[in-house]
Each structure stands twice: as structure tokens, then as C-alpha cells.
Amino acid sequence: MSDAAPHALLRPRIALPFLIVALIWGSTWYVITGQIADVPPSWSIAYRFMLATPAMFAVALVMRKSLRLDSKAHALALFIGLTQFCGNFNFVYRAELHLTSGIVAVMFGMLMVPNALFAQALLGQRVTRRFLLGSLVAIAGIALLLTHEAQLARLDGNIPLGVLMAVGGILSASIANVMQANPTGRALPMASLLAWSMLYGTIIDIGFAWSVAGPPVIPSSTAYWAGLVWLALAGSVVTFPLYYSIVREIGPGRAAYNGVLVIVVAMLISTFIEGYEWSLLAAAGAALGLGGMIIALRARQV
Template sequence: MSAFLYVLMIFLWGLSWISIKWQHGDVPMEVSIFYRFIIAALVMLIIGKLWRKLQPVTRVDHYYIALQGVCLFCCNFLAFYSATLYIPSGLVAVLMATAPIYNALHSRLFYGTTTHANFWIGALLGLIGISLLFAGDLAQTSWSSDTLMGLVFSLVGTWCFSIGNMLSIRNTKHNVTPYTATCYAMFYGCGALLIIIFVRGLSFEFSMTTQYIGSLMYLAIPASVLGFTFYLILVDRLGASNAAYILVLTPIVALSASAIFESYQWTTYSTLGLLLVIVGNVFIQRKKSLLPSMKQRLSV
């Protein structure tokens, strides 16, 4: 079951990045994100009520679910949507592949989870890979502000995503199911977005184009309702670092979509960089360190 969810998630979230790109236009970014998650939250609420999937939650749990919602369904997507204004959506997906590194560090900080030697090897390979992925763009643009802004927004969004993962672990430890937490968290995220929209004086415009409506519905239902529910189930079953390994494989789908729809050009640097990101995260996932076997060989 977990293997099936893994494969499904790779495609659900891999294709979501180009859909995010298609949301840019006449509708303010904050409003588009609000539309996405209010649709998703209402769908989850209706399903939860009809099939009795929503459980009662204590007031204290609501505080943590609210924080989870602000991180997962407001702040991180404001950062990700902003990032796609500056760099191809596939590259944003690649930068989100650093989530296992964030999760490993945050798990150690908040829950005392230890990291093994392979983690540091994988982290180094991943960082080199990301540098190679951006090497071509930086060389062509002479370190343009657009590329750097896209880089910063992507990393900030991934950090918020990881904090949301940590809050999800806390909620699961207190017997709040992923479905309940996701549903309520989406409503809290929408509340935070509403505050931003009203403070900034943005209008609730809507685009009737096929591209906007189609990408919005894809982001709301498959990518959000199914995607986040399945992902948080995997976080519960496998742990935050292992579940985040999905994000290492989604860039393959996302960059392929960017090549088709955004004219993203694959280069030797980008191909090698993506491979290093994947290999680095494979090292991170290995539980048995390679160092003891190396020492044994040397002793022989």
C-alpha cells in the first residue's frame, strides 16, 4: 500500500508544479491559493462528514493544527508560487527535494531523532547537485536577481513545508488522524490567506480561461485533497524523512513538464545535478552506514 501511494504521489505532485505556473495571471497569487485550498477543504469536510472520517479535536490540538495549516497551506505556497515567477517550475520542485535534509535536522531538533553518517554524505551530494542545476542559469544571467529570488523563495517554502511536517508528527502522536488534521489545517490556512488578502486590499477576481480553471481544479482535488492526505499518511507510517523522499523523485516529472510547456532546456549540468540530488537522497535513506564496511575492508 505504501509503495502504491509513493508512485501515485510522485505523479500527483510532480505535475502540480506546472499547474502552479499556470495559475499566474490576472488573479492575485494570494487569491488563487485561497481558491485552491477552500475548494479542497470543503471537499474534505463534505467527505469527512458523510463517511465519518472527521474526529473530535481538543482545543490544544486545534492550536497545533492551526500552526500546521499556516505552514503547509499558506506560507509555504506563498513562497512556492512566488518562486515560479522567477525560475522554471521544475527547478522549484528540485529545490523542494531538499525537504529530507530539513526534516532530518528538524526531527533531531524537535524529537531527538539521530542522524547517521550517510545523511551527511547525502546532504553534501544533494547540495552539489542543486548547485549544478542552477549553474547554467547563473552563468547565463550573471547571477541575475530573478534567479536568486527564485532560489530564496523555494528554500523558504521548503523550510515552511518541513515545519508543517514536524507539526503533523506532533498531531499524529496525539492521536489526530492525518485526514482530520489536513481538513482543519486547510481551513486555518485559508483563514490566514484571507487576512493577507484583506490587509493588502486584493480583489477576489476569477479567470474563466480553461487553463486557469483546469489547473485550479487539479491543484485543489488531486494535488491537495489526495496529495496531502496520502503524504501525511506516509509521514505517519514511515517518518518525515522517509516520506519526504517522494520529493526527490517528483522533480523528474516536474522538469519533464517544464521542458514541454516552459521550454526548459536540459543540459549536461542539469542532468548531472538532478542525478546527484537523487543519489544524495538515496544515501540519506540508507539506514546502514557505509563507513563500517569501509573500515572492515581497510583492516583486511
Template structure:
């Protein structure tokens, strides 16, 4: 079961980055993210209701579902969508692979998990690889814009990691990932609606079938299915090990970016990718996909 969840998450989230890039354009970023999670929330709630599996979080759990919504279903994706305006989708996925490191550190801070020497080695290799990979993007006239994209993508990844910690806490307290996701996506849509109102952004109804197709893929496959498989892994094997799925995202995403976006390869960024993946693979080595009960703080 854990292997199935792992493979499913990699294939789904490895392809969502190009779909995010396809949504960048005339529609304001916050509106695009709202469309995604409003659709996902409605599909999730209706699906669970039809299956007779719709549950309501208790009053004490509501604040944690809201925290999960803020970290996983709203602000983090605003960062990723903004980053997509400055960086190729495959490059954003490489930054997102740092969730492996962020989760290890945050699991130590919030749950007391031990950080091993292997984690420190992997972190050093990963950072070194990213520096090589971005050397070309940060040179010349594009330096400022590349840094903006990197900053947004890094902030989104950190928020994602915090969301993992909240989800792990929710699962340990008896709130299933399916229930937390369904209500969390609805809460995320409400947060985004409030941001749209506060910012004065215009609701633009998309007419482009490519945009609509990308939005539906992101909402149903990327959000409803992808987040469920990933957070089920968090509940079963822990946040640090579940984040190893991000090791494989750049391979899938950069392959797609090469053919669809014309992402160009050179010696430096190719070597950087290899080094970054080696850093993550250090953590991936000897990964056990056996069930591990989450710990409570």
C-alpha cells in the first residue's frame, strides 16, 4: 500500500508543475488558485457525501484544519504560482524537492525526531546542486527575476513543510487525511476569496480550453487525489520519509519542461541537477516503506 501511495504521488505531482505554468497569464494568480481549490473542495465534499464517508471535524479540530488550509491549500500555492511567472516549472520542482530537508528539520523542532548525519550530508549535496543549477539563471540580465522566482518557490516549500507538520498532528489526533483535506480545501478557497476581495483582484472567467483543462487536472488529480495519497503517506510513515517522494518530482517535471517549455540544458545545470538528486537519494537510500505510527508532540 505504501509503495502504491509513493508511486502515485510522484507521477501526479511530477506533472502538476507544467499545469501550473499553463495557468499563468491573464487570470490573476490568486483567482487561479481560488478556482483550483474551490473546484477541488466541492468535488471532494460531494464525493465523500455520495459515498457516505463525509465526516465533520470536531470543534477542537477546526483550528488545525484551518492551519492546514493556510499552509497547504492557499498561501503556499500563491507562492508557487507566482514563482511560475519567473522560473521554468521543472526548476520550481527542484526547489520543492528541498521539502525533504525542511521536513526533517521541522519534524525535529515539532516532534523531536532525530536528525541524522545522512540528513546533513543530503542537505549539503542538495544546496550545492541547486547553486550549480541556478548559476546560469542568475547570471546576466535575468538575475533579479530569477531570484524573485527562487524566493517565492522557497517560501511555498517552507509553507508546504509546515502543512505536513499540521497534517501529521491531525492524523495523530484521529483526524483522517481525507476528512482534513476535504474541509481544508474548502477553507482554503474561502481564504483565497477573502484575499481576492481584499486585493481588489478581478474575477476573470477563463475561455481558454487549455487553462480550463489545466485547472480541472490540478483540482481533481493534483489536489483531491495527489494530496490524499501524499498525506496518507505522512500518516503512515512520517513526514520526513514521505517527503522522499519529492526526490522524483524534478525528474518527471524537468523531462516535461524540456519538451513543452523548451527548457535548455547546459553542463552547469545538468551537473547541478545530478548533484541535487544525489543529495536527496542519500536520504532515499534504505528507505523503508513499512507502516510507522506518527508521534505526537
């Protein structure tokens, strides 16, 4: 059970990673759109983790973390590889074929709900009334942002399928978030667990890509490869150790509130790069989302 103090987020060792993750992941939603235009999504994901995996092993070695895992730990790494580094990303990339990146990012802001429920069911972490109140406020804000995005966006794809894919991504990420914080995961060095998880995920990604999209498609665009490097190194190798550590420190429910901040960062980036159109609806949604986050993060146990 999480016993983090209500003001744990104010501690620099939690607040700084929280902000770094939000800033980086806030940029990745836009970068992903350049990864699915000319290359099958499954191969873009496979390339991402083919690059991220050796980098993650290198991080573990530099940190002098043991890479030896027992069979139970390998089983957990395989599970995280399947759910986080294969299932989650394959759902997300495919969701962006049918929905705008902004809508998918906003939907992911609701990650705190399954995170809290899975944490209660699997880790015995109590969901408090204050957390539920904050979540309701934040979800109301996310609903306003989602409405604003839907009004602005040209949704030419299969919208119900896109929503279904986004929900699949949310659930896949959530179960991985919670399971890595179980007793087996907590006993392992974070870098070592992630290195093996990414390796298993990469192997599954390659097999899945080949089965659904055929032989590899190699893009020639410099922008594509630059985006891939950013997603692999910054968006994966830097952020996942930080985010999973936050999950262990303050609990999966409160850690998922990082997604609300990610939405705001993504919207700010979109304002300067894509000419995002702010409105009273969007401003109210952002304010409610951040307000709900503050209320929930002050809950003692989530």
C-alpha cells in the first residue's frame, strides 16, 4: 500500500522527474504523427524499441545494475514487454490513424482511473474519497478538452475504431504501470527490469509487425529518423525509468496524473507549432484538469 505523504509531489526527487516526463511525453504525441504516414505503425514501433533496448541495457550497465533476473522476474519483464512496449504502443499508433494526436492525448489523461482501480485490485492500495473527487473534476476537464478537440478536428477515419484503440492503449499501459510496482518488480533495479522488458517487447513487436505488415519498410526521410531517435531515447529510455519510479513512490493513481500535465504541454506545443486554437471551453478544461490533479495528488493514499 502506498504511504506517500500528501505533499510528496513537492519533493524535488519526485517533482523534477514528474515535470521532465510531462515535458517529453507532451511532445511525443505530435512526433508520432510523422511515424505513421509512410511506414506501417507496427514497424515504426519495432524500430523505436530496437533503438531503445540497447540504450536501456547500456544505462543499466553504466549504473552498475545487475542484469541477472530469476524466472519470476523474467516472467514479469515478459508481461511488461507484451503490455507496455507492444500492446500499448500498437494501440496508440493505430488510434492516431483515425483520431488526431490531440484527441488521443486527451483520452490518455483518463489513465488515472484504471491505474487506481488496478492498484486497488492487484496491490491493495486504497482509493480515497479525495482522490475520487479529484478524478471526477479532472475527468470533467478532460471531457471539455475532448469536446473542444472534436469540434476543431477533421476526423476522417473510423472514429469508433480509433476510440476503441485508444482505450486498448490506456488499459495496456495501466496494467503494466501497476504490475511493475508489485513486490517482484519493486525488488528489481528499475533499469534492469526495463531493459529486459524492452527486449521482450521488441521481439514481440518485430514478430507482430512482420505478421500484420509484411517485411520491414525502411523510410528514407531524415525527419522520420530524427523523430524516431527522439521517441526511442527521450520518449522511452529517459522517461520510463523516471515514470515507473514515480509510480512506486506515490502510487499508480497519482502518478497517472502526469497525463493531465502532458495534455497541457501537448496543447502548448501545438499552439506554437500547429496553431492550436484556444477557446473558453479548452481553457476551462485545462483549468479543471489541473485543479483535479491538485486535489487528487493531495490524497494520502491512492
